[in-house]
Amino acid sequence: xxxxxxxxxxxxxxxxxxxxxxxxxxxxxxxxxxxxxxxxxxxxxxxxxxxxxxxxxxxxxxxxxxxxxxxxxxxxxxxxxxxxxxxxxxxxxxxxxxxxxxxxxxxxxxxxxxxxxxxxxxxxxxxxxxxxxxxxxxxxxxxxxxxxxxxxxxxxxxxxxxxxxxxxxxxxxxx
Ligand code: IMP
Ligand code: MG
Numbered sequence: 001x002x003x004x005x006x007x008x009x010x011x012x013x014x015x016x017x018x019x020x021x022x023x024x025x026x027x028x029x030x031x032x033x034x035x036x037x038x039x040x041x042x043x044x045x046x047x048x049x050x051x052x053x054x055x056x057x058x059x060x061x062x063x064x065x066x067x068x069x070x071x072x073x074x075x076x077x078x079x080x081x082x083x084x085x086x087x088x089x090x091x092x093x094x095x096x097x098x099x100x101x102x103x104x105x106x107x108x109x110x111x112x113x114x115x116x117x118x119x120x121x122x123x124x125x126x127x128x129x130x131x132x133x134x135x136x137x138x139x140x141x142x143x144x145x146x147x148x149x150x151x152x153x154x155x156x157x158x159x160x161x162x163x164x165x166x167x168x169x170x171x172x173x174x175x
Pocket of ligand 1: 042069099100101102103104105106107108151152153154158159160
């Protein structure tokens with residue numbers, strides 16, 4: 001590896017926490033369906049892992065959206081552009097947005113606002129990580145696997161210069 005990365009959350013701990021989260025979400029959505037919206041690319045690893053942990057009695061459908069927020073390497077600017085929009089309408093659906101990490105909250109603030117305008121039946125947010133120290137926008141995180149301190153992390157979908165998304169653990173980059 002080009003960069004120095006230390007393990008912050010090991011693979012086994014992530015797996016068991018995602019299983020717990022899947023149980024919690026399954027209880028909350030009992031008798032309903034879940035329309036999961038994955039924010040590409042970072043959210044894809046977490047979404048597949050989480051979706052496998054949803055009670056098989058609950059119908060789960062998936063859609064994908066890609067946004068770019070201009071900024072430097074480790075910080076988003078808040079200017080968000082849709083690169084790929086959803087394939088299906090969300091109107092009347094119980095939507096669960098699944099994202100890797102919420103940091104300043106700018107990306108998700110914009111995205112949730114845009115989705116709300118499309119009239120889903122319900123709209124909730126699930127992130128693998130939450131870095132509350134850096135929040136600049138008030139975004140309600142309904143489910144999160146881990147609340148973490150303000151360090152730049154990679155793995156489980158998260159990248160540094162597009163690398164390390166495939167690490168099965170959450171690592172901390174020594175910048
Ligand atoms: P926000 O708009 O500041 O909340 O940033 C959200 C996006 O920035 C996330 O979806 C990630 O793609 C990226 N991001 C924020 N913090 C990290 C990090 O520690 N590692 C990798 N990507 C991050
Ligand atoms: Mg992202």
